[in-house]
Amino acid sequence: MNIFDFKIKEKFPNESVLKNPEIYGVFSGYNLPSFVKDWLIQRNSTLEGKIDKENLRLFLNKHIAQKNKKTIKGTLINDYVPIKVLARILIEPDIRSGVIKFSIPDLGIGHNEGVIPNYIAEKYPELKGGEIWGVVKLSYNPPDNGKTGFIEIVDYKSFKPYEVDLEYFKQKRREFEVSEWIDLLIRSMEYNPEGFESLQQKILFISRLLIFVEPNLNMFELAPKGTGKSYVFNNLSKYGWVISGGVISRAKLLYDISRKTPGLLTLYDFVAIDEVETIKFTDESELRGALKNYLESGTFSVANYKGESSAGLMVLGNIPLTQERKPVNNRYFVNLHKFFNDPALLDRFHGFIEGWKLPRMREDLILRGYALNVEYFSEILHELRTESQYRNVVQKLVDVPKDADTRDKNAIIKLSTAYLKLLFPHVESPEDIDKSDFKLYCLEQAIKMREIIKTQISYIDPEFSREVPEIRIRE
Structure with a gap:
């Protein structure tokens, strides 16, 4: 361990975990996101960071039956x-039958094979719809x-190993x-900050977390394959959903009239x-309008x-590059x-x-x-979404023409607020942050992100100005 490892372990003794690729090899063959892996590693670790691999394997074989689905x-x-298994559960109420159905794809249990009894749904409200992770006890009801016949959930325990103390996090x-905090964020995204070439590249990388902390933030990222954009959104939080390929409809994104879901x-x-x-x-036209x-x-x-x-919307795509790694x-x-080549739609994306x-x-x-345990980290990001004081701080720090x-103003304020939450979560008033730090790490980054959106819109429709407001730090 280096000095920074010791500092992370000292400041976050119960919330940090040692990331070792050799240790994480025990999960080979299991389709588990990082927030589950970290939880399992930590519950099988000593205070010195040593892993009881045998006990971990026993838990995987007994409670995560993906290999034997x-x-x-x-x-x-x-x-x-x-x-009893720890699994990802997809829940969908069936209006016509009045039954709450579930599926566990990783175990081969289909949507029409699983039922959640009313008494279980009443006891655990999160079982009334959506996607959850949890420990469930499954039982079989034969034909009668x-x-x-069907499989039902007869007991449930929510997968939320942390009760987050946000004030503790802010104080730390x-x-x-x-610079240290940026490196900790990158580590908590499961990357080594020493592999990045510059501070600006690091800030660009953690920008993927903006949508995790700021509500109703809408963003684009275009990148070549192999830069890890899919990994971040698939593995760092159970509070997000990734659509990869297939068909998108208004019913899927907003509301299904036939199913009333x-x-x-x-x-x-x-x-x-x-x-x-x-x-x-x-x-397309109906979906675009909605x-x-x-x-x-x-x-x-x-x-x-x-x-x-x-909920925010993140659009991820590939982009062809020249040999100099610049867009063709x-x-x-x-x-x-063509769905996205609508200036009015693109104008609603913030960065x-x-x-x-x-x-x-x-x-x-x-x-x-060492890094923050991904499950703890994801809970912190989730909690930061509802903290309203950051926007007030931003509005007091800037002058808007x-x-x-x-x-444009709303986009820059929202992006600046998201950067403030990520990089300076301890800030409670304008006096708590150096104005030059806010300008460098928050405002300038936000303006640049919005400028790109405006420039791209102007290429599609020259009537759209590519200029953004000259928002400045208040004297």
Whole structure:
């Protein structure tokens, strides 16, 4: 361990975990996100960071049956013995039958094979819809009087190993320099900060976390393959959902009229559309209209249903580069689906991440050292979303021209607020932060991200100005 490892372990003794690729090899064959792996590593670790690999393997074999998923249903049917597993559960109420159904894809349990009894749903409200991680006890109900057999959840324990003390986290931030804190964030994203070439590259990398901490933030990132954009959104939080390929409809994103069920944007902190160039859209004009309203205000109307949500939308795509690793075309959206070549829709996205400026995954980017436990880290990011004082601080720190475009102003304020939450979570008033730090790490980054969106819109429609308001630090 180096000096920084010791500092992380000292300041976050119960919330940090040693990242060692050799140790994490025990999870080979298990489709587990990082927040689950870290929890399992920590519960099988000594204070000195040594791992009880044998005990960890026993837990995996007993409670995470992904390797033996073909035998799960057979065991339930033949042995009539309840099975307890830690798993990802997809829950969808069936309006027509009045039954709450579930599936566990990793165990081969389909949507029409799982039922959640009413008494369990009443006891655990999170089992009434959406995606959750938890420890469930499964039991089999055989066919009876012409009714088909089904698997039911007879007990449940939420997977939330941490009760987050946000004030504790804020106080600990005061004990780190800005550069150290940036490195801790990168480590907690499971990357080695020493593998990055510059401070600006590090800031660009942690910009992927903005949508984790700021509600109703909408962003684009285009990057070549191998820069880790999919990994961040798939592995760092159970509060997000990633759509990879397939078909996207208004029903899927916002509200399904036939099933009378809310869409993905109402269930999560953010929804990321990955490999967007491969996505197909149904009823494009209808979806685009509904999405414009949602991205603008966080509300939407479908038929007689009115909904609202604080979820942000992240659009991820690939972009062709020259040998110098610069975009082949200065019109970044030219290769995307025509759905996104609508200036009014793009104008509702707040910022753009130039992912081609980030390094491809290399050996020197693999973390070997201490970082915040991903499960703890994801809970902190989730809690920061509802902290309203940061926006007030930002508004007191800046001067906005009276003739500023409202969307531009809102975008820059939102992005600056998100950077403030990430980098300076201990700040409670304008006096708590050096104005030059706020300008460098928050405001200038936000303005640049918004400028890219405006420039790209102007290429599609020259009537749109590429200028952004000259928002300055208040004297």
